[in-house]
Amino acid sequence: MAKILIIGGGVAGLSAGIYAQMAGHETVICEQHSVAGGSLTHWARQGYHIDNCIHWLTGTNPASSLYRLWCDLGALDGVEIYKRPALFTMDFRGERLGLSRDLDELIERLCARSPRDAGELRALRKVIDTFQGFQGIAGKGHDQAYDNKKMAARLPGILKYFNLSVEDLAKRFHDPLIRHFIAGLVPGNFGALALIFTTAGFFGDNADLPEGGSAAMARRITERYRALGGTLLLNKTAVQIELEGGRATAVRFADGTRLSADAVIVTLDPACVFGKLLDVPMPQTLAKEYGRLERFSAVHCAFACDLAQPSVTGDVSFPLPRALHKTMGGAYLAVRNDHHETDYTPAGKSLLQTMVYCDEETARHYIELRKTNMVAYRKEKRRIAWLTQKILEAKFPELAGTLTVLDVWTPATYRRYLGTEMGSFMSFALPRRRLPIRKSNRIPGVANVVLAGQWLQMPGGLPIAARTGRDAAAVLEELFG
Numbered sequence: 265m266a267k268i269l270i271i272g273g274g275v276a277g278l279s280a281g282i283y284a285q286m287a288g289h290e291t292v293i294c295e296q297h298s299v300a301g302g303s304l305t306h307w308a309r310q311g312y313h314i315d316n317c318i319h320w321l322t323g324t325n326p327a328s329s330l331y332r333l334w335c336d337l338g339a340l341d342g343v344e345i346y347k348r349p350a351l352f353t354m355d356f357r358g359e360r361l362g363l364s365r366d367l368d369e370l371i372e373r374l375c376a377r378s379p380r381d382a383g384e385l386r387a388l389r390k391v392i393d394t395f396q397g398f399q400g401i402a403g404k405g406h407d408q409a410y411d412n413k414k415m416a417a418r419l420p421g422i423l424k425y426f427n428l429s430v431e432d433l434a435k436r437f438h439d440p441l442i443r444h445f446i447a448g449l450v451p452g453n454f455g456a457l458a459l460i461f462t463t464a465g466f467f468g469d470n471a472d473l474p475e476g477g478s479a480a481m482a483r484r485i486t487e488r489y490r491a492l493g494g495t496l497l498l499n500k501t502a503v504q505i506e507l508e509g510g511r512a513t514a515v516r517f518a519d520g521t522r523l524s525a526d527a528v529i530v531t532l533d534p535a536c537v538f539g540k541l542l543d544v545p546m547p548q549t550l551a552k553e554y555g556r557l558e559r560f561s562a563v564h565c566a567f568a569c570d571l572a573q574p575s576v577t578g579d580v581s582f583p584l585p586r587a588l589h590k591t592m593g594g595a596y597l598a599v600r601n602d603h604h605e606t607d608y609t610p611a612g613k614s615l616l617q618t619m620v621y622c623d624e625e626t627a628r629h630y631i632e633l634r635k636t637n638m639v640a641y642r643k644e645k646r647r648i649a650w651l652t653q654k655i656l657e658a659k660f661p662e663l664a665g666t667l668t669v670l671d672v673w674t675p676a677t678y679r680r681y682l683g684t685e686m687g688s689f690m691s692f693a694l695p696r697r698r699l700p701i702r703k704s705n706r707i708p709g710v711a712n713v714v715l716a717g718q719w720l721q722m723p724g725g726l727p728i729a730a731r732t733g734r735d736a737a738a739v740l741e742e743l744f745g
């Protein structure tokens with residue numbers, strides 16, 4: 265039985281721990297935070313429950329292969345899945361368009377609305393259909409995954425979208441509401457295939473919400489790890505992996521302690537590992553990604569709302585006036601109201617969480633400001649909350665006088681809580697003309713340190729974290745048999 269130290273108690277670390285325990289190893293997960301879960305996170309403010317992760321969980325369809333992985337992790341078996349009516353809704357000048365569950369009905373409705381866009385809409389429908397087959401999601405017309413021959417026949421159709429960013433794709437539509445609808449779900453610099461992949465999952469009933477949201481899911485996975493005999497050490501920050509002759513022998517911690525290990529699995533942002541925690545250079549394949557890909561983060565606010573049922577339910581996005589893009593750090597403001605979770609708020613109230621995706625430059629600004637001038641940083645957070653409240657009240661007049669600020673969090677918050685260099689909570693933006701190919705989890709010249717976590721496959725997300733954890737545990741089999 266090998267002794268395995270896992271650095272990071274997010275989903276990747278917990279997944280690695282669960283699979284390694286199942287394979288008979290003795291594992292210890294070291295997590296710097298006071299709770300496990302990493303980005304799969306939540307917290308409470310004044311009696312309101314802020315869920316700061318799952319907008320959609322890929323793998324909620326029992327017929328998908330990912331569902332079985334989630335069941336191994338104790339995340340989904342026996343758990344009620346909430347199938348919301350729309351993945352998200354775009355609100356443009358008071359008109360709303362929801363990404364509803366029936367793809368054919370949605371496309372035909374949009375074609376009727378904007379006949380000039382019918383060609384693009386039907387082409388999009390076809391490629392979403394292809395991706396559903398590719399993912400092997402059961403559901404209407406998709407009981408079998410496509411075989412390679414059928415996929416090859418569909419490749420030319422996919423290629424068009426491979427070459428487009430989400431922004432490029434949006435520009436192909438004439439109707440302004442449809443244009444914003446296409447542009448508003450994932451950041452505009454993502455490749456169009458990322459949008460297609462996500463919607464294919466949703467239309468295949470494979471991207472829904474587990475009951476209890478992020479908190480309950482993190483708790484279930486943590487309990488599964490512990491039930492298998494794993495040891496979770498909280499408030500335990502790794503500062504150095506000790507190497508001897510190309511092998512890791514122990515990990516040193518910020519509290520002055522040291523734990524020996526036969527192998528180490530590292531789930532952190534590699535930018536915070538190589539040349540820091542681990543005194544070897546970053547493997548070239550990963551280093552190249554940092555050179556050429558964008559990372560992203562977000563600025564958020566949470567508001568208590570005195571209305572039990574505001575008109576904003578689920579996830580609603582709207583475009584920000586151009587003059588506010590720089591100030592807010594992005595082009596769309598997304599509002600989230602998890603109204604299906606009745607115990608997230610006191611009775612008769614609701615909770616509105618906002619998010620604006622931001623680029624590296626904005627993320628750096630917040631991180632630097634917090635580091636160099638705490639007073640100015642706090643003032644900036646107050647300004648963002650004030651501005652966001654004004655924007656919400658102007659957009660949804662029913663909210664005027666009903667909102668109280670509960671919290672504001674920025675890339676600097678993510679930097680602090682997750683330890684990622686750029687305050688990223690996912691990995692790199694998946695641009696056009698790139699496929700999300702998984703990077704190797706091995707480190708040249710260091711035999712027994714294995715990588716896991718969202719950074720191995722852009723753009724990250726919970727399934728990537730879980731899969732890379734499982735793959736890291738599989739490497740232990742190669743190392744120790």
Ligand SMILES: Cc1cc2nc3c(=O)[nH]c(=O)nc-3n(C[C@H](O)[C@H](O)[C@H](O)COP(=O)(O)OP(=O)(O)OC[C@H]3O[C@@H](n4cnc5c(N)ncnc54)[C@H](O)[C@@H]3O)c2cc1C
Pocket residue numbers: 271272273274275276277294295296297300301302303304316317318319320321322500501502503531532681682683689690691716717718719724725726727729
């Ligand atoms: C607002 C938001 C919305 C999201 N929405 C979705 C969604 O809808 N669907 C989806 O699939 N994904 C979503 N994600 C992304 C998803 O949460 C992440 O991709 C995933 O949780 C990453 O898991 P990980 O284990 O790779 O990394 P992390 O969760 O970052 O875990 C790394 C862990 O390492 C710990 N750590 C760091 N440094 C040290 C150290 N030196 N010593 C010890 N521990 C350390 C950190 O505290 C952290 O717990 C969202 C994330 C956020 C924040």
